[in-house]
Amino acid sequence: xxxxxxxxxxxxxxxxxxxxxxxxxxxxxxxxxxxxxxxxxxxxxxxxxxxxxxxxxxxxxxxxxxxxxxxxxxx
Numbered sequence: 001x002x003x004x005x006x007x008x009x010x011x012x013x014x015x016x017x018x019x020x021x022x023x024x025x026x027x028x029x030x031x032x033x034x035x036x037x038x039x040x041x042x043x044x045x046x047x048x049x050x051x052x053x054x055x056x057x058x059x060x061x062x063x064x065x066x067x068x069x070x071x072x073x074x075x
Contacts, residue, residue: 002029006036011043013074014064016051024051031055038062045074 006012014034019025024046026034035058037044044064050056067073 002033003036006033006042007040009042011045011074012037013045013067014047016046016048022051022053024048026051026053026055026059031058034059034062034064 016024046066
């Protein structure tokens with residue numbers, strides 16, 4: 001169902017809050033949804049900075065836009 005929503009939308013907003021002591025966490029499921037959005041040429045917004053995790057380079061490569069909790073940056 002989540003993939004269908006990514007196909008339907010114009011952009012995605014990743015709510016990357018702290019989880020299990022990891023700041024700005026992005027999990028595997030979210031990373032897959034981001035990958036689909038990137039493939040479909042959808043805009044990808046991150047609420048918080050790109051996390052310092054193993055998939056950091058992949059997230060950066062998707063041209064994700066960090067909005068720093070400022071929803072007015074989503075256009």
